[in-house]
Amino acid sequence: MEVILVPDPAAAGAVAADAICALLDRKPDAVLGLATGGSPLAIYDELARRHRAGRVSFAAARGFTLDEYVGLPADHPESYRNVIDRDFVSRVDFPPGAVQGPDGLAVDVEAECAEYEAAIGRAGGVDLQILGIGTDGHIAFNEPGSSLASRTRIKSLTRQTRMDNARFFGGDVAAVPVHCLTQGLATILEARHVVLVATGAHKAEAVGQLIEGPISARWPATVLQLHPRATVLVDDDAATRLELGDYYRQTYRAKPDWQGI
Ligand code: F6R
Numbered sequence: 001m002e003v004i005l006v007p008d009p010a011a012a013g014a015v016a017a018d019a020i021c022a023l024l025d026r027k028p029d030a031v032l033g034l035a036t037g038g039s040p041l042a043i044y045d046e047l048a049r050r051h052r053a054g055r056v057s058f059a060a061a062r063g064f065t066l067d068e069y070v071g072l073p074a075d076h077p078e079s080y081r082n083v084i085d086r087d088f089v090s091r092v093d094f095p096p097g098a099v100q101g102p103d104g105l106a107v108d109v110e111a112e113c114a115e116y117e118a119a120i121g122r123a124g125g126v127d128l129q130i131l132g133i134g135t136d137g138h139i140a141f142n143e144p145g146s147s148l149a150s151r152t153r154i155k156s157l158t159r160q161t162r163m164d165n166a167r168f169f170g171g172d173v174a175a176v177p178v179h180c181l182t183q184g185l186a187t188i189l190e191a192r193h194v195v196l197v198a199t200g201a202h203k204a205e206a207v208g209q210l211i212e213g214p215i216s217a218r219w220p221a222t223v224l225q226l227h228p229r230a231t232v233l234v235d236d237d238a239a240t241r242l243e244l245g246d247y248y249r250q251t252y253r254a255k256p257d258w259q260g261i
Contacts, residue, residue, distance in 0.1 A: 001211065001224065001225055001227070001230045001231075002230070002231045002261060003211055003232050003234065003242075003244075003248040003252075004231065004232070004233050004234070004248070004252050004261065005234055005235075005236070005239050005242075005245060005248050005249050006233055006234070006235055006236075007235065007236055008199070008235050008236070009041075009042040009197075009199040009235055010042050010046075011235070012042060012043075012197045012199060012233040012234075013042025013043045013044075013045060013046040013197075014042075014046055015233055015261060016043045016046075016130065016195050016197060016233060017043055017046035017050060018260070018261075019128065019193070019195060019231070019260060019261045020032065020043070020047060020056075020128060021047075021050060021055065021056045022260055023127055023128050023193075024056055024057070024058070024061060027127065028057070028059075028060040028061065029060040029061060029062070030062075030127040030128065031061070031062050031063070031064065031120075031123045031124060031125065031126050031127050032061060032062070032063045032064075032126070032127065032128055032129075032130070033063070033064055033065075033066065033126040033128065033129030033130060033131075033188075033191050033194075034063045034064065034065050034066070034084055034088065034099065034130055035065075035066050035130045035131050035132050035140075036065060036067075036080045036083045036087070037132050037165075038132070039131075039132030039133070039198065039199065040087075040088075040130050040197060041087060042197075042199075043130060043197065044087050044088040044091070047088070047092060048088070048091035048092060051091070051092045051093065056092075057092075057093055058092045058093050058094045058098075059093050059094075059095060061094065061098065062094075062098045062099065062100075062123055063084075063089070063094065063098060063099035063100070064099070064100055064101070064116075064119070064120055064123070064126060064183075065080055065081070065084050065099070065100070065101035065102070066080075066131070066140035066141075066182060066183050066188075067080060067101075067102065067140045067141045067180050067181060067182035067183065068080045068081065068101050068102045068103070068104040068180060068181050068182075069176075069177040069179075069180050070104045070105075070109075070154065070177055070178075070179035070181060071104060071105070071177055071179065072104060072105075072177060073105075074105065078168050078169060079104065080101055080104075081101050084101065085099075100116075100119060102116045102181040102182075102183075103181075104177075104180070104181055106181075109154050109181065110153075112181065113151070113152040113153050113154070113181060116152045116183075117151055117152050117187060120187070125190055125191070125192065126190070126191035126192065127191070127192050127193065128191065128192070128193045128194075128195060129188060129193070129194045129195070130195055130196075130197070131188070131194055131195065131196040131197070131221075132196070132197060132198070133196060133198050133203060133206050133207065133210060133221050134160075134161055134164065134206065135160060135164055135202050135203060135205070135206055136158055136160045136161060136206065137206045137209055137210065137218070137219035137220055137222070138158075138161065138220055138221070139185070139188060139196070139220060139221045139223075139224070140182040140183045140184075140188060141155050141157060141161070141180040141182035142155065142182060142184065142185050142188075142220040143155060143156070143157065143158050143161065143220065144158065144217065144218050144219065144220060145218070146184070146217055146220045147184070147185065147217065148185050148186070148215070148217060148220075148223045149184075149185070149186045150184030150185050150186055150187075151183075151186055151187050152181065152182065152183050152184055152187055153181070153182070153184060154179055154180070154181055155180055155181075156178055156179055157176070157177070157178060157179070157180055159173075162176040162178070185220060185223045188223075189223065189226065189227055192229065193230075193231070194224060194227055194229070194230045194231070195230075195231045195233065195261070196210075196221070196224065196230070196231070196232045196233065197233045198210075198232065198233070198234050198235070198238045199234075199235040199237065199238055200235070200237050200238055201237040201238065201240065203237075203238040204237070204238050204239070204240045204241045205241060206219065206221065207232075207238045207239065207242065208241030208242060209221070209222060210222055210224065210225075210232065211232060211234075211242060212242060212243055212244065231261045
């Protein structure tokens, strides 16, 4: 796991955007795994800026989102299909239909989840997966207790996650759906490169567990310790529980420029 400590979310966004632009340079039809929520916004802002400046194109790329609430109407502004469209897809040049997400209104949920896994497989798998982390240690919506071998399926959100996400629903916890469809931890581990962004003091405990804690379903993000190419971008506020912060800083400073992340 490569740990990069950055001063603030914008710096994390720039490092991740560099990696995505480098990937698209060498593989214009790359498959991106797209997270929603607050964490990736600085990445999407930076990519939209670079796109406007003519520095990157998504015209041949494809994307898969991580998860979706169950039961939100298709036109609900907080359905993750609409969120990813607003936050990222509509700001760059993906062709229509190039970004998919699981259908939270599917009648046959198991068939939908199996089909989503198959669609990722048909696309050749995810080249670079952007991730955030929940305050309870979830990645995608794999809440504590999730099987480390899980695939796309329906899950129940914890009370903590619903409280954390109430800010997107006018502060009303009751308006946050209870169920979601989410890629599993094993699905995420198959991405060729995962880039997780964690910013803010409220993420410090989860970040400490993710990077330096034991691998455990109690903190699902810890499964990334098994990934051969995981990059974790952590801002100063989220890094306060790390025991080896000086080592991570020193290692990144000494990294050769050509290497990228
Ligand atoms: C969203 C997702 C979640 C979020 C996590 C952190 O697609 O998969 O795991 O990344 O809940 O959310 P923010 O970034 O809003 O703090």
